[in-house]
Amino acid sequence: MSTDEAAMPARTARSLPLAFAAGAVVGALGGMIGLGGAEFRLPLLISLFGFAALAAVIVNKAMSLIVVLTALPARMAAVPLTELGAHWTIAVNLLAGSLIGAWAGASWAVRMRTATLYKVLAALMVGMAAALVFTHTAALGTLTLPGPVQAVAGVAAGFGIGVVAAIMGVAGGELLIPTIVLLYTVDIKTAGSLSLLVSLPTMLVAFARxxxxxSFAVLRANLRFIAVMVAGSVSGALLGGLLLGVISDLLLTPLLAAVLLISAVKLARHAPPGA
Structure with a gap:
């Protein structure tokens, strides 16, 4: 990607209030279902703010990293490190796959043709919609696996999650939390904190790649935009957390899944810049 493609369109530079508002909406939606909302932010970066696919992924990854760093102290207060320490092997197991997956996913993303990346992002959004519905409507059971099988499954799941998180620029909590519950018989509150411990180093590896x-120049070209949208996202997430449970998951989950599906269709049809 050229520096020109990485740069933010001039019309967006005059839309910092819109960036804050969009970030706040995304953060609130994510907060109401206990997620960061990065999967909803990605299509906005492309369709509303005019970023090319790879630039949008990198900007989304930077914002997701900041949001996770902001959320980590609050999660540590809710689930102390001493409690998480009892489950350190889970984090290590998943990281053994997710760190490799993050590097691989970022490597594939930077090598993809732009048109292909749009289609891959569209397909992943469909998968995220399915994961969202499954996680919030189905009763999450647990799998009783022998130790070695569980370890192999953890590495494989971590690898897949790392790839998806890197390509979409998300933290991956929407995939990590149900995986931790299913594979390791951990309650969902602890799983949420463990997911942050796994996603943070995973995101750093993708960021390094x-x-x-x-195309990484997109961050230097859009520092003010990123700062404003992150501020909106954090503010919205705090509001969404306060509204948690106000709107029934039976109504909110299908609505958010529909948003992801509509975004997926738009991305699949999106014409790359200059096409």
């Missing part, structure tokens, strides 16, 4: 590509 993206930093080796010329």
């Amino acid at each position: 993206y930093s080796r590509d010329g």
Whole structure:
């Protein structure tokens, strides 16, 4: 990607209030279902603010990283490190796959043709919609697996989650939390905190890989935009947390899944810049 493609369109530079508002809406939606909302932010970066696919992924990854760092102290207060320490092997098991997956996913993303990346992002959004519905409407059971099988399954799941998180620029909590519950018989509150411990180093690895590509210049070109949208996202997430449970999951989950599906259709039809 050229520096020109990485740069934010001039019309967006005059839309910082819109960036804050969009971030707040995304953060509130994510907060109401206990997620960061990065999967909803990605299509906005492309369709509303005019970023090319890879630039949008990198910007989304930067914002997701900041949001996770902001959320981590609050999660540590809710679930102390001493309690998480009893489950350190779970984090290690998943990280063994997710760190490799993050590097691989970012490497594939920077090498993809732009048109292909749009279609891949569309397909992943469909998968996220399915995961969202499954996690919030189905009763999450647990799998009783022998130790070695569980370890292999954890590495494989971590790898897949790392790839998806890197390509979409998300933290991956929407995939990590149900995986931790299913594979390791952990309650969902602890799983949420463990997911942050796994997603943070996973995101840093993807970020490091993206930093080796010329498209990383998009961050330097859009620092004010990113700061404003992150501020909106954090504010919205706090509001969404306060509204948690106010709107029934039976109504909210299908609505958010529909948003992801509509976004997926739009991305699949999206014409790359200059096409």
